[in-house]
Every structure is written in C-alpha cells, then in structure tokens.
Amino acid sequence: NAGVTQTPKFRVLKTGQSMTLLCAQDMNHEYMYWYRQDPGMGLRLIHYSVGEGTTAKGEVPDGYNVSRLKKQNFLLGLESAAPSQTSVYFCASSFQGYGYTFGSGTRLTVV
Amino acid sequence: AQSVTQPDIHITVSEGASLELRCNYSYGATPYLFWYVQSPGQGLQLLLKYFSGDTLVQGIKGFEAEFKRSQSSFNLRKPSVHWSDAAEYFCAVGAWVDSSYKLIFGSGTRLLVRP
Numbered sequence: 001n002a003g004v005t006q007t008p009k010f011r012v013l014k015t016g017q018s019m020t021l022l023c024a025q026d027m028n029h030e031y032m033y034w035y036r037q038d039p040g041m042g043l044r045l046i047h048y049s050v051g052e053g054t055t056a057k058g059e060v061p062d063g064y065n066v067s068r069l070k071k072q073n074f075l076l077g078l079e080s081a082a083p084s085q086t087s088v089y090f091c092a093s094s095f096q097g098y099g100y101t102f103g104s105g106t107r108l109t110v111v
Numbered sequence: 112a113q114s115v116t117q118p119d120i121h122i123t124v125s126e127g128a129s130l131e132l133r134c135n136y137s138y139g140a141t142p143y144l145f146w147y148v149q150s151p152g153q154g155l156q157l158l159l160k161y162f163s164g165d166t167l168v169q170g171i172k173g174f175e176a177e178f179k180r181s182q183s184s185f186n187l188r189k190p191s192v193h194w195s196d197a198a199e200y201f202c203a204v205g206a207w208v209d210s211s212y213k214l215i216f217g218s219g220t221r222l223l224v225r226p
Contacts, residue, residue, distance in 0.1 A: 040218055044216075045215075058213070102154040102156075
C-alpha cells in the first residue's frame with residue numbers, strides 16, 4: 001500500500017551540481033506530475049506526463065528535465081542546480097487526471 | 112486563465128470555534144474542485160472534492176465545502192475546530208489546459224488553533 005514514493009527525502013547540493021529525484025507509484029496511474037512548493041506561492045507545476053514515454057512542460061519548467069521511461073516512474077532532473085531551486089518538491093499521480101495522490105516530498109537545498 | 116485565490120494567508124481560531132476558509136476560482140467550464148491539507152513536513156492529503164451533483168460536499172475529519180457557482184467559490188468549513196486541525200490548507204481547481212488535465216493550486220491558508 002505504498003502509493004507514491006519519493007526518493008530522496010532530503011538533499012543538499014552545491015551550486016552547479018546535478019541530481020535526479022525519483023518518483024514511483026504502484027497504482028497503475030497514467031498521469032504523473034512534479035510540483036515545487038515555495039512559501040506563499042502554493043504548488044507550482046514543473047512538468048507532467050500523461051503516459052509512459054510522454055512528458056510536457058508545466059508552469060515553471062526552466063532548469064528541470066523529466067523522463068517517464070516506465071509507467072510507474074517519473075524522474076525529475078536538475079542538470080546544474082541553482083540556489084533558486086531550493087524548494088520542496090512533490091510528485092503526484094492520478095487516474096485519468098482527476099484525484100491526485102501525493103508523495104511525501106523531497107526537501108532540496110542548493111548552497 | 113485558470114486561477115485559484117485564497118485571500119487569507121493566515122487564520123487563527125480558538126479550539127472549539129467554527130472555521131471557514133475562503134477559496135475563489137477562475138475557470139471557464141464546470142470546475143472540479145478540491146481541498147487539500149498539509150501538516151508540517153508532510154505531503155498533501157485530500158480532504159474533499161467536488162465534481163458534480165450536490166453542491167455541499169462532505170469530507171474527512173469533519174470538514175465540508177460548498178460550491179457556489181454564482182460566486183465562483185468553494186469555501187471550506189468545520190463547525191468545531193480541534194487543535195490537530197492546525198495545518199496549511201490548499202484549494203485547487205482541476206482544469207483542462209493544452210489537452211491535459213492539471214490541478215491548479217491556490218497559495219494556501221495557514222490555520223493556527225488557539226488553545
């Protein structure tokens with residue numbers, strides 16, 4: 001009964017380093033999403049996917065890339081981390097886009 | 112453009128008092144509406160959702176929300192707040208954008224509960 005699992009839960013990066021955040025869901029959901037959460041700004045959509053092998057840009061895609069090679073996994077990559085990418089990142093999945101299930105988040109600090 | 116406004120950044124209520132959190136949305140079609148709650152350091156948990164039908168929807172933890180199309184609102188209510196309700200609350204609208212369905216979130220309302 002895992003739902004949506006995000007790894008890692010915490011990470012500190014130096015400016016310019018790269019990393020990949022992994023999101024895995026076991027509910028056979030087609031839709032998957034990556035959001036970032038910043039104080040006073042709610043959740044903003046970074047990228048999303050409507051099925052295996054598909055990705056699309058959301059509201060704030062710059063500086064991020066994603067891949068959905070397998071239906072159950074949605075990866076978020078930072079090629080060259082910047083302090084402005086310090087945030088809490090949430091992954092979500094949904095069945096046909098209606099009800100979302102969220103992961104517990106990844107807290108990323110870029111120094 | 113689709114948007115969600117939560118006009119109250121913070122709200123403080125006394126334990127046992129009633130609560131209403133405001134949410135207004137902008138969306139051209141019939142909206143799908145959601146309320147989520149986030150406890151500190153946690154992910155988002157769905158409280159309730161409205162797709163169609165009865166405009167008063169019941170959710171978990173004793174919460175309810177009323178959809179008012181004429182006011183473009185979906186306010187969250189609870190008759191008696193408990194200390195454990197202290198959290199941040201997010202309203203969201205489900206919208207079809209660029210042939211894909213997405214949730215668009217408000218900026219959140221932080222609820223503080225006074226003993």
